[in-house]
Amino acid sequence: MRTIDDGERVELERLGESIAAISAEVESPTRRMLGELRDFDRREGWTLSGALSCAQWLSWRTGLAPCAARERVRVARKLGELPAKLRHHVSS
DSSP states (O other): OOOOOHHHHHHHHHHHHHHHHHHHHHHHHHHHHHHHHHHHHHTTGGGGGTOSSHHHHHHHHHOOOHHHHHHHHHHHHHHHHSOHHHHHHHTO
């Protein structure tokens, strides 16, 4: 490990706080998006555009790479399998 002087320590702590704040801002809309994606998938809304799967639709509609879209759909489905009380705990 390298030595960190006091000035750099202060700057790194500020940077760490900024990362945590940005993460909090990102997580809330992500939880909302996953919940809505789960409902959209369950109701097969993706068929309206002719997509063959929810992941294909998500990739097309949002520009996500296909593997990233498949992962988002997988996570949304898994969150839907959790009991409501636990699902709320995981997403808070």
